[in-house]
Amino acid sequence: MLFRSQRSFSVSSLPFRRCKAVNEELRNLCFTGRLPQAVELLCHHLRSCVDPRTYALLLQESIHWKESKLGRRIHAQMLVAGFSPDEYLRTKLVIFYAKVGDLWTARQLFDRIPERNLIQWNAMISGYVLKGLEQEGLNVYYSMRSVGLAPDQFTFASVFRACARLALLEHGKRAHAVMIKNHLKKANVIVSSALVDMYLKCSSLDDGHRAFDVSLQRNVVTWTALISGYGQHGQVAEVLELFHQMITEGFRPNSVTFLALLSACSHGGLIDAGWSYFNSMEAVYDIRPTGEHYAAMVDMLGRAGRLHEAYEFVKMSPCNEHSVIWGALLGACRIHGDMELIRLAANKFLEMQPKNVGKYIVLSNTFANNGMWDDVADVRRKITKLQIKKEPAWSSIELQGVVHTFLVRDNTHEEIGKIYETIRSIGCALAEAGCVSSMKVDCCVGHKHVHLMLWGEPQLIEICFRLKEISSIEFFTCSAKEDNVCVYCSFLWIIFSTRGILYHICVTPCCSGFHGFQRSRYSTMQHIAAQVQAMLMVKRYIMFAVEDSHANVYDLLFYTSGENDVVNWGIKYQCHSQGMIKSFFLVGWLMIESLLYFPLSSSSISTSKVAEWIFMFALCSRCIDLKPWLTVNSFRSTLNPPKWMRMYSVSRMSSLLLHHPVALSKPPPSMLLPVSSTNPRSPWKIRFASRAYAVTHSPSFGEIHVIVGPMFAGKTTALIQRVQLETDQGRRAAMIKSDKDTRYGLDSIVSHDGVKMPCWALPDLSSFPAKVGPLAYDELDVIGIDEAQFFGDLYDFCRNAADHDGKTVVVAGLDGDYLRRRFGSVLDLIPIADSVTKLTARCGLCEQRAYFTLRKTNDTEKELIGGADVYMPVCRQHYVKGQIVVEAARIVLESQKIKL
Numbered sequence: 001m002l003f004r005s006q007r008s009f010s011v012s013s014l015p016f017r018r019c020k021a022v023n024e025e026l027r028n029l030c031f032t033g034r035l036p037q038a039v040e041l042l043c044h045h046l047r048s049c050v051d052p053r054t055y056a057l058l059l060q061e062s063i064h065w066k067e068s069k070l071g072r073r074i075h076a077q078m079l080v081a082g083f084s085p086d087e088y089l090r091t092k093l094v095i096f097y098a099k100v101g102d103l104w105t106a107r108q109l110f111d112r113i114p115e116r117n118l119i120q121w122n123a124m125i126s127g128y129v130l131k132g133l134e135q136e137g138l139n140v141y142y143s144m145r146s147v148g149l150a151p152d153q154f155t156f157a158s159v160f161r162a163c164a165r166l167a168l169l170e171h172g173k174r175a176h177a178v179m180i181k182n183h184l185k186k187a188n189v190i191v192s193s194a195l196v197d198m199y200l201k202c203s204s205l206d207d208g209h210r211a212f213d214v215s216l217q218r219n220v221v222t223w224t225a226l227i228s229g230y231g232q233h234g235q236v237a238e239v240l241e242l243f244h245q246m247i248t249e250g251f252r253p254n255s256v257t258f259l260a261l262l263s264a265c266s267h268g269g270l271i272d273a274g275w276s277y278f279n280s281m282e283a284v285y286d287i288r289p290t291g292e293h294y295a296a297m298v299d300m301l302g303r304a305g306r307l308h309e310a311y312e313f314v315k316m317s318p319c320n321e322h323s324v325i326w327g328a329l330l331g332a333c334r335i336h337g338d339m340e341l342i343r344l345a346a347n348k349f350l351e352m353q354p355k356n357v358g359k360y361i362v363l364s365n366t367f368a369n370n371g372m373w374d375d376v377a378d379v380r381r382k383i384t385k386l387q388i389k390k391e392p393a394w395s396s397i398e399l400q401g402v403v404h405t406f407l408v409r410d411n412t413h414e415e416i417g418k419i420y421e422t423i424r425s426i427g428c429a430l431a432e433a434g435c436v437s438s439m440k441v442d443c444c445v446g447h448k449h450v451h452l453m454l455w456g457e458p459q460l461i462e463i464c465f466r467l468k469e470i471s472s473i474e475f476f477t478c479s480a481k482e483d484n485v486c487v488y489c490s491f492l493w494i495i496f497s498t499r500g501i502l503y504h505i506c507v508t509p510c511c512s513g514f515h516g517f518q519r520s521r522y523s524t525m526q527h528i529a530a531q532v533q534a535m536l537m538v539k540r541y542i543m544f545a546v547e548d549s550h551a552n553v554y555d556l557l558f559y560t561s562g563e564n565d566v567v568n569w570g571i572k573y574q575c576h577s578q579g580m581i582k583s584f585f586l587v588g589w590l591m592i593e594s595l596l597y598f599p600l601s602s603s604s605i606s607t608s609k610v611a612e613w614i615f616m617f618a619l620c621s622r623c624i625d626l627k628p629w630l631t632v633n634s635f636r637s638t639l640n641p642p643k644w645m646r647m648y649s650v651s652r653m654s655s656l657l658l659h660h661p662v663a664l665s666k667p668p669p670s671m672l673l674p675v676s677s678t679n680p681r682s683p684w685k686i687r688f689a690s691r692a693y694a695v696t697h698s699p700s701f702g703e704i705h706v707i708v709g710p711m712f713a714g715k716t717t718a719l720i721q722r723v724q725l726e727t728d729q730g731r732r733a734a735m736i737k738s739d740k741d742t743r744y745g746l747d748s749i750v751s752h753d754g755v756k757m758p759c760w761a762l763p764d765l766s767s768f769p770a771k772v773g774p775l776a777y778d779e780l781d782v783i784g785i786d787e788a789q790f791f792g793d794l795y796d797f798c799r800n801a802a803d804h805d806g807k808t809v810v811v812a813g814l815d816g817d818y819l820r821r822r823f824g825s826v827l828d829l830i831p832i833a834d835s836v837t838k839l840t841a842r843c844g845l846c847e848q849r850a851y852f853t854l855r856k857t858n859d860t861e862k863e864l865i866g867g868a869d870v871y872m873p874v875c876r877q878h879y880v881k882g883q884i885v886v887e888a889a890r891i892v893l894e895s896q897k898i899k900l
């Protein structure tokens with residue numbers, strides 16, 4: 001053995017067996033990096049002499065070298081020697097077991113510590129998170145908070161990591177709030193990076209970017225978190241821009257940054273750029289590309305339909321024995337349906353990873369999609385023969401702070417009845433549209449029945465869980481593991497709702513792997529069904545595009561864009577991901593064209609979307625080897641567009657749209673009622689026509705939505721978001737607050753986080769119409785009211801605005817005062833409200849849900865303007881206890897006053 005062969009450290013060579021010398025010897029071995037020898041020495045001869053410092057050093061070395069076995073032997077020697085570890089050593093032991101992933105032993109030791117310190121808590125939290133047991137890590141974090149310990153940077157780094165992996169935005173935000181409250185604003189670079197990553201992984205791009213902007217310390221990890229986050233959301237332009245910004249600011253990218261970059265190029269179809277970044281890795285940055293980088297290149301070529309180039313690249317690649325490359329080629333073939341290459345790539349991949357059941361399923365689905373039933377059967381036989389089982393797919397959402405997880409065909413959820421009811425409603429809509437042949441819950445791989453496969457899938461269950469009570473849904477984030485979702489069904493992942501507003505997600509998980517989030521203008525099940533129908537119609541029409549039948553795509557788009565932007569997005573992503581550059585380009589043109597008829601203000605199209613389309617143009621023009629900002633001539637000669645299209649050059653059109661959006665004329669009414677005499681395959685058009693009619697001619701009804709809760713519950717935030725959403729959708733809105741609230745000046749409503757929106761500060765609501773002028777009042781669609789508890793005429797104003805003036809009124813205010821008595825007339829609105837949402841804060845003392853506001857001072861008037869200096873949100877327990885303390889203090893002070 002090594003130890004014996006090194007004479008100078010053999011036991012026999014030790015001159016004295018005195019403890020001091022022994023300890024010194026052991027430490028020397030540690031300092032010189034010879035932990036195995038030290039442990040050998042310890043185990044065989046010397047354990048009784050060893051002092052705590054030496055044990056600590058030995059354990060530290062085991063942690064450092066990740067020597068799980070040696071560390072355990074050291075611990076065993078401590079036990080055998082009857083050594084009782086002090087607090088420091090106990091901490092080291094917990095850290096050691098947590099770091100090497102033996103969470104069970106770590107927990108045993110941890111649970112036996114009577115008074116745990118922060119380091120021990122942190123060790124447990126990070127141990128769980130590192131091991132992939134994020135939820136357990138969060139539970140430990142909340143236990144730590146409940147014993148009153150203040151977290152530090154190490155805690156937050158682990159908590160943000162856990163929230164990122166589980167996509168628990170609310171938990172992440174809560175931890176962020178605690179961090180701010182604990183004055184940990186100057187987060188170190190690890191925490192900043194984890195925070196940015198958390199927000200981005202939870203699809204909160206704005207928050208992620210804000211966290212990045214305010215981070216005082218950044219490094220390549222922080223930058224890469226931001227870049228990858230944008231990449232995961234398909235924001236190709238941002239990824240490239242951020243990468244260049246990073247370089248300009250003097251940061252050196254690493255291999256992970258390049259992965260994000262190459263993947264963005266792949267999703268954006270930026271082949272030339274992709275090659276140039278790939279080549280620069282070694283040449284400029286001295287980073288040798290790994291299998292993953294090669295795979296990203298294969299993916300990029302594959303998506304663009306350059307399958308054979310991709311295959312040649314794989315063959316030449318130094319990493320061609322890396323299964324990930326063949327996996328990428330297989331995925332690419334799947335999109336473009338090259339059967340020979342599929343077989344070849346699949347054989348290669350499965351040779352290297354014979355037990356990868358996910359890929360067997362990909363393969364089986366690919367064969368099924370191409371009607372190759374013998375091959376499907378063959379793959380299924382192999383799966384059975386190999387006796388491999390796929391890990392059950394799962395999906396989870398966080399709703400009002402509670403995490404709901406769904407497994408395949410999960411029937412255990414307490415609301416499963418309602419969930420399946422919703423699934424059935426969507427199913428009926430699909431069946432009516434002729435998209436599925438029956439409503440049976442089935443698992444068949446046939447082309448026709450493929451939609452049915454999803455009925456029991458967790459993502460669908462999750463989506464329907466969200467949809468079942470749209471009005472009461474407040475917070476959730478989306479996280480789903482998609483590994484065998486069929487291309488043909490991907491549009492089913494399009495709809496979800498938050499804060500009562502429906503969103504749709506255009507996802508093509510099989511092809512592009514990212515989600516495109518869009519706000520939806522629709523808010524009922526019928527609308528959802530209509531959207532689903534529309535999406536499925538789009539798919540059919542994409543088939544026309546594949547056949548180069550652009551006229552059909554044009555037909556579809558002309559009558560729907562501006563009216564149904566799901567359709568636009570659907571086409572856009574499909575065309576793009578399928579590498580149908582021509583169609584992609586054409587679709588872009590048509591979108592712009594449609595704007596001539598659908599002015600920005602009256603449609604759901606925002607200026608940023610127009611900008612995005614224009615970017616798409618640039619992208620497309622590159623893809624078809626033309627200069628960015630295509631010229632009229634090259635456009636004509638390449639695509640031979642119809643006559644009407646030739647009237648505009650891209651640059652003229654783009655500047656027209658960007659600078660004069662409102663100057664565009666309204667559509668003639670006939671435009672909204674499409675008729676197709678040319679295309680016999682268009683029964684769907686009738687449905688679109690009637691929907692277009694319904695959307696344009698529906699009478700406008702007023703609504704009242706009430707948001708209540710204690711202070712710090714997010715009422716103002718929710719109000720601002722709601723009004724913002726409405727204005728984003730082209731509705732005219734005004735915000736009012738009470739002029740009593742002078743905390744942040746009178747020109748804006750400001751949340752406790754500093755989010756602002758301009759407002760009218762008024763003494764009462766009845767003066768509002770006169771203040772804005774009757775014409776402007778008439779034009780308003782939405783009125784937001786903050787600090788509603790201070791308005792005496794709240795009830796009359798809201799009732800009139802909704803019942804007579806057709807306004808949507810969104811009211812935010814305190815339901816109770818600091819003594820939990822009704823506050824103003826907010827509660828009077830409940831009988832006339834369409835929805836009432838009670839939000840909660842986090843208890844300032846224990847982090848539990850807070851329903852009440854505790855006044856920290858001994859002032860007794862009902863109205864007392866103030867923020868965190870005067871008030872604190874509390875849970876029931878702390879309200880009751882706190883109130884007693886405040887009362888007692890008051891009595892003492894009052895009695896002192898009397899004495900004085």
Ligand SMILES: Nc1ncnc2c1ncn2[C@@H]1O[C@H](COP(=O)(O)OP(=O)(O)O)[C@@H](O)[C@H]1O
Nearest residue numbers: 177711712713714715716717751752753841842
């Ligand atoms: N104890 C707390 N509980 C919850 N949020 C808090 C707390 N302290 C500060 N905040 C911050 O306050 C924000 C809510 O602010 P705001 O929307 O103005 O609430 P409200 O209008 O209900 O008083 C939260 O997003 C959070 O960042």
Ligand SMILES: Cc1cn([C@H]2C[C@H](O)[C@@H](COP(=O)(O)O)O2)c(=O)[nH]c1=O
Nearest residue numbers: 710711712817818853862863864865866
């Ligand atoms: C509980 C309580 C509150 N107020 C005041 C304090 C603040 O100025 C507002 C509430 O503002 P927020 O947006 O909800 O944070 O109301 C009060 O006057 N009396 C009370 O009892």
